Amino acid sequence: MRPPQFEKSILFLLMLLLSLLAAQTSAGKNKTITNKLGMTFVLIPAGKFVMGSPETEPGRDWNEMLHTVTISKSFYMQETEVTQGQWNALVEENPSAFKDCGAACPMDTVSWNQCMQFISFLNQYEKTTKYRLPTEAEWEYACRAGTATAFYGGNMTEDGCTPVDPVLDAIAWYCGNSGYKNPPDVLRPHPVKTKEPNAWGLYDMHGNVQEWCLDFCKWREIWSFKGRTGVITSTYKNNIVDPLSKTGDHRVFRGGAWHQPPGFLRSANRGYYKPVAKRNSLGFRIVKEL
Incomplete structure (x- = not known):
């Protein structure tokens, strides 16, 4: 039997190798880019x-099973x-419930369908x-950094x-x-x-507004004797590569919002709405493929 130190050393070397490969893959790419609309994007390495x-994580839900993803x-x-400023530059109507917050505030009260339309306009x-x-x-990977x-x-x-969580207070707008x-x-x-970014330079991944994701999902285990509800996909499998759920009549969102307690802002927390849903705590961010 190999000693625990040996196993830890192998794991460390494996993670180091993956990091070097990711760095090589990203070599030559700009770390940030800004488009004609003034939207800045950060390079996230494979x-x-x-x-x-x-x-053992406080606030954990049943559908957050640990698994390795590539x-x-x-x-x-x-x-x-x-x-809101970026939205206003492309879309005539601003549905935000907080217009008085100003152009630098996150867009809110937009459905998944409206987000897809905005992205179509941007393309x-x-x-x-x-x-x-x-x-x-991709969202959780980028959030965790x-x-x-x-x-x-x-x-x-x-x-x-209350009291305010000191870790969350530094990086997120939430109910505290x-x-x-x-x-x-x-x-x-x-x-x-206006809060501290993560190691990859991304802001507000926790809190401010919830963020729509591309994935479809179901929301109830119909055949389960437990009858549990929550985000249900077939993508939470170990060693899965580039997962994307395309089944279900709901859509996944991540990140938590300005009115929610800490448990809803965790990196692993999963939420769902119908694609037509609009909430004053619900917005989005986008990615650009290389």
Whole structure:
């Protein structure tokens, strides 16, 4: 039997090799790009990560099983959520419930269908077909940026809105800090890029607004004796490559929002709505394929 130290050494070398391969794949690519609409994108290197959450993580749901996922291709991800200013530049009607928040605030109250239409407009404007929503796996991979904790800033220390979770307070707008008083009163979204980014330079991956993903999903285990509800896909399989769920009449969202407690903002947390749903806490960010 090999000693535990041997196994740890092999794992470390494997992760180091994957990182070097990812770096080589991304060599020569610009780390950030900005399009004609003023949207900035960050290069996310291809790689492998463990998706989901351990059973010991506070706030964990039943459908967050740990499994290894390979993201085989590098891609660009928008450094912020799509803002009202960016939306207004392409779409005449602004459906935001927080127009007074301003052009730097995240777009909200948009359905999955409306997001797809915006992306279609953007592709036409840029004369490309490279823009799309991120897959659920790409979103979590980009959010974690190499971390395995509840948030990219660390583990959760508070499960409610008060007292304020110090880790989450530094990186996200949520129910503990999104008002104008202490304790907060009028909860609302805030301008993007006003909290600390993750290691890959992405802002507001936790909180501010929830973010639509490309994946379809089901929401109930019809044949299960447990009758559980939640995001249900066939993509949570070990050693899966570039997963994308295309089955179900709901759509996945990630990230949590300005009015929610910490458990809903975790990197592994999964949510779902119908594609026509609109919420004042629901927005999106987009990716651009290489």
